[in-house]
Structure formats: C-alpha cells, structure tokens
Amino acid sequence: MKEKILEIINIVLENRAKEKLTALSPKMHLRNDIGLDSLDLAELTVRIEAEYDIDVFEDGIVNTVSEILKKLKSK
C-alpha cells in the first residue's frame, strides 16, 4: 500500500513539475516535508479515493503519510 501511495503522490508532484520522491516515510508531513499545497491535497484525495474508495480527508485534514495509511487500513 505504501508503494501505491508513493506512486500517487509522485503523480501529483510530477503534474505540478515538482521533484518526485524516491522513498516514502510514514513520518513525512504532506505539506511541510513533501511540499504539497491545498490544490495538491485536493488532487491527492481524489486519486486515493479512485484507488481505495475512501476519502481520507473526509473528517478533516490529515497531515502525515502515516495518517493516510491508518485511514486506509481501517477500511
């Protein structure tokens, strides 16, 4: 699942001509470490939802990679 999330985050980064990640750590902060802005986060939710059928931001903003993984695992 982590690899898939990395792939999705990299699609979002690539579409904005931002540098792609080589690896993903659960501790990474989506905005502060990965550099996603609010438009990127909006895109990320749609791409994750298309893959896993879960809106990870439904109950408020999630901040880190581990929070995304936790939401997806609790499905």
Added chain:
Amino acid sequence: MVFFLKDIEQVKSISWSFLIQDINTSLSYNPYCKSARYYDVFKHIIISLIFGKEIILLDSDFTDSELKKLTGYSEYEKFNQVIDKKNLPIIGNKEELIEILKKTSDDWKISLFTSGTTGIPQKVTHNFSSITRFVKISDQNTNSIWGFAYNPTHMAGIQVFFQALLNGNSIVRLFGLNPLEIHQKIQENNITHISATPTFYRLFLPCKEVFQSVRRITSGGEKFNEKMIVQLSEIFPNAKITNVYASTEAGTLFATENDIFTIKAENEHFIRILDDELLIHSNLMGSTDRNIDEWFKTGDLVEVISENPLQFRFISRKTDMINIGGYKVNPLEVEEAILSLPEIKNARVYSKSNSVMGNIICCEVVCDNKEITESSVRTFLQSKLQEFKIPRIILFVSELSTTRTGKIKRN
C-alpha cells in the same frame, strides 16, 4: 512599535514610518499593479489614493495570454508616469496619512477582474465609498492585528486591507503559509482578527492549539456550515465568528453569525429574490465595462427562511462557475485554453466535490495522439491559466459525456 506589515517573504517587518518615507520619496506611478509582493501592492494602492488616480490590480500569477485577454497588454512599462510632487503633500506620520486617505477624491478608482457570472472575465471598478462601505473606523479597532489570508489583488483581500489601513492597524500575512507557520504567526503576533475562506479554515483543522488573542473570525466566499462554526469556536474561544456574503461586483453585502442572512429593513429594497436566485440592485454595485441592468443576477440560489424580515440561506450556484476554495473558475475559459492545444479534439471541464477545496476541477479530453499525456496537458496549461484554474484530473476518453439533452455534462 506598531508595524504596518509582516510578510514571511521579507526578513524584517515593515514599519509605518518606513512605508510613509517610501511613499514620500516615490517618483513614478503606474496604474497597472502586478506584483507578488504584498508590500508592493499595498504601497501602490496607497499612492494611487493620494494621487487620486485609477489603480488596476492584476493577479501576480496571471499568464501573458490571460493579461492580453483581460487588458489588451501583457507589458505595462509604457504606462509609467512621473509623480508631480508639487501638488502632493509630504506626509509626516501615520495619523496624517490616514486623514489624507479618508479624504480620497471621487476621481479615484480601483479596478479588478472577476471571472464574472456570465463566464467572460470582466473588469469591475469601485470608487472609494463603495470599496469602504463596510469599513468600520473606531477607537475600538485601533489596536487590531490582522491575519491576512487572502490574495491582495482580490476583492476580499482589498476589503481587509482597507479595514486595517484606515484604522492604522498591523497586517501579518498568513496566505500561502502552511498550518504550522500560521499557528506560529497567530501566537507570536497576538493576531486579533482573521478573515478567510472556509477552505483556509478547513486546512487549519483539526487543531489542538487554542488561540486566545483572536477576537474576530470572518469567513466568506463559499458556503459555511454549522460544524465548522463549532470547530472554530473551540480553537478561537474569545472570537466572535461572522459569515459574510460578498462578491467582486458588489463588495461585502451582508453578514451573519450562522448560515442564515437577515436583511436589514433599510436594505430590503435593494435585494430581490426571483426564482430562488438572489438579485442585487445596481445601486450596490461597482461599475463594469458592460452595461448592467437595474438588477444584477448573482447566480446564487437561496432558500428563503422568512419574508419579514427577509431571511435566507445560500444553497448553491445557478451558473456553471466552479468554486475552488473561494476562487471562481469558469469552465468555458478552461475548455478554451485546453482546446488551443491542436492535438485535443474536444474537452469537457466539470467539477467534482472535494473535502479539501470544496470542489476540484476535472476534465475529459478527446485526443488520438498518444504522446499527449495528463502531465503534458498540465504543463501546457501552466502557460495559459492561473494554477487554480488548471484541471487536477484529466481523463482521456473516446467521446465526451453529455446530458440527455445533448449538452455537455458539468457535474
């Protein structure tokens, strides 16, 4: 000392005396204002006020093709003019500056661009009295410190700017910062007032911190829900929370403490509801290049709660305009930009509801050329459109989805 502006992009805060010195020594003026620096935009507006001349605000991220479409030009240097110092006062201090600004002449105008409910972007011009209609000047407001959470060239940002300017307040830029930086700036500067879109607050939540210094929270530009009011009152326990309805065409019009707007008796004859759509009388509007009818159709659909006094709640938009975190996007403008890529045969731009930004722009394109990818279309659009107008999801399809009547489906 009371500062004028703190912007994370500048190392030092800017004091009122620096601002005044800078204005006193400015030698040239250009009616077109396009800068990514907040200070430049604010200074430019103040000089235009003292000068009594029109200022035309352009978003710093407008592309050359957008600028040409909107203004007919993409370079503005030739509009530079020398300021004739003989007729202008030398300003001594903040109080003198504010007194001069309060007496701004009727010749002064401020123009900005709206995506427009009709879809064609248009210039909207306001004078001093219409832009400051909701500015409250009082001793109570003297020590306010504003968290500035808007783009300075957009209507909401300009309104916050005037409220802060005419009360001699301090401004701290919050727009474009990440949540941690925002939390830090509020605490460190004892920010008392924040005005922002629901999307800004949504990105702020969930939040474990409590901000005691904030006395007023204002939200506008998108639908505001009760759940958010509850969440905001927890993190801002001392703040009065207000929801405002404003548009580029009319400025701020109404305010409420929940999601139901009550129209005061003295304004009732300027408001009309026709087929569930909110109409506003031209007396409350700025002027546009187009002739406007006596009643302006806002495109906002409302549910009437009571007739006397008139109370209503916003339900949705009547037009195809897409609201992305408070920014209005016209799908037709985006489709036109996509179709300017020769390999794309057809395009449909639509919105999908989104838990982060309210809505997100998606599009379907018909294209036979395999070399065209989602990423290459996005890159191409970056030279044509502002970032928030660019579709975030692009699907390649063999034909576009249409409604039963054959119209392109938007939702």
